[in-house]
Amino acid sequence: MRLLSLVVLVLGLQPCIAQDLLHYRNDNFALEVKQVDEFIERFNNDNNALIRKYIQKIDPKFKFERKQLLKTLFNSTDTTWNRADVDRFIRHVSDSSRPVYLSFFDDSWFAELHCTVLYKGKEEHMKLIMKVQREKNNASKWVFASAIANFLKLPKSADPVVSLNPMSHAVGFIALDRALNDKKNVRNYLPRGFESNTLAVFIQETRNNLLTIQQVNSITYHFLQAEGWIFTLENYNRQGRNSGWLISKLMPANGAMKFQYKNDILNLR
């Protein structure tokens, strides 16, 4: 009976049985994916995974299957999962002849930080994309990879016709100061298609004390490590066994689509 309840508990399908608060929470807490590192160890079905130790302590005969464990790593409250994709992904990842594992040190995963910032005295929201960078002597660190914020982009021009006239050269570009002071029409003085590097602007404004981080509201992790797939990870901070860092989105993606994803979604140009 205990074994059966454990199986269901691992699969995260059974509603909780009323117990004293702490014990009830222990079950939830053991099953909750508490850190991204714990997600990685469960995804990889690591022999030292906490979930293994916890359940095998209660039932030493309990047999872990990677497929089952992978299923518990999806946000089960989302009813819009493409079941075929999920099954295909799980089969692909747990294929014993060519298993897929995640690595913290891989450069194909990114943290998207949803931040509240104070910019020129006004509260704004922006995203920061972070990635792990490996360093000498087996060290590593998180670094800013890009910044996404409309308020850091150049605005559309107010008047599309003002510009430096085509004979400006003949008068020694005398009106350059007029162009640079025309703050509502900056784009008119720049080449077509110009986009400023938002991360560079972000850093510059931070250095000038015009922008300060108030707090990180939430984090989404983007994993591009698995061949043919992209998935995202979000923290479902809620009561229950299917909680913590869980897969929130899954999409098939070939190399070109991943390249595009980095450009379009993560602003990694």
Add this chain to the structure above:
Amino acid sequence: MRKIFTYCLIFPIAVICSQSFAQDAIYQIDERKINCKIKDITAKSVKYSNPANPGPTYSLDKSMLLMAFNESGNYIVFSGTDAASTSNPASFLNSNAKRDFDILITIDNEVIASQIDRVGDSDISYKKYDKAAASASSTPVTVSKANVLIILHRDGRHELLISPTDAATVLRTLKPKVNELLSNGSEPASQTSTLATTAVQVEANNATTAGVANFDIEEYRNKALQKIDEFGEYVNNVSNKTTPFEEANKAIELACELFLNKGVKAYVEVSNVFTKKKDKRLVRNYLEKLKLTKYDKVEVILANIEFVSDLKKGTDGNYYGVVTFEQKFTGYVDGKPIYSDLVKKHVTVVLKGYTTYDEGQAKEMWDVFLADIEVVETRS
């Protein structure tokens, strides 16, 4: 056009140009290049010799490497677990087939089989090469050098027109396309994936513990939990009404001692699962504020389950991990519980090495310190 422009932003102003002669080359993650003869690639390391002094064999941990080229121009990218992005080391080592075409990799993600006529300062002139017909078109094409990222020459040389780090990313992403052209040198995908992922596992395992003298993971874990317990006791003392003021101050000092650099930069951030507002304080300020919240008695029950992450080495040489656990806190006044909550805590634990001298002998030791703490109130 837009793509071209974006790339101009990625690889701005000073384009790094690296051209190499046809011999093996390894690029390290700090972008240094080693011209060498690669002898073996294991799950963990790359073994190589210096062609000028072929006697000794050197070894580099794969986690320190970006990529390697062999003398036929085939390559292997070490970062990443994506099977499409890596190669079978055995196939890489054994592939020495010469090509009769060059490969141009452009900023538009194109992998072009070509026969290059000229590589100028600002442009490259080539003829498209039809691999099936084994012949080049008669029409010459000129492409701006700014639009080309990498050239893999038919004689095995490679030319990077962007930084090695960027080149590794591009080469990994486009490996399937390159493999199509180097079909003799490609390997079955299944083999690639297994080898690549196994290597990464080994890399990851090693990266967590390498370089720590006298280090024991279980000892670290116990010491970390012990320090967290100690911190909890000091918190209890500070927030307890019966604790004399001076003793509470002493408890704050002792609590700060548990932190790296006495906690001068360590944050305690308190967030609530039901609200978006987070409250962040330096640890000393957090404790000072706690001193003002008085209960006759506080009770802290630590749940048995805790998650202790692997240790990862920071650039300061210290090792960082995070311990997650749950605590039930109850504050009593006049013997009655007036406040209770269940909190989840994420505590950064730092393993710091130091050297002591025992009778003139240097001894490598380590200790555990606490750092930033996130407290998530999960239920009142």
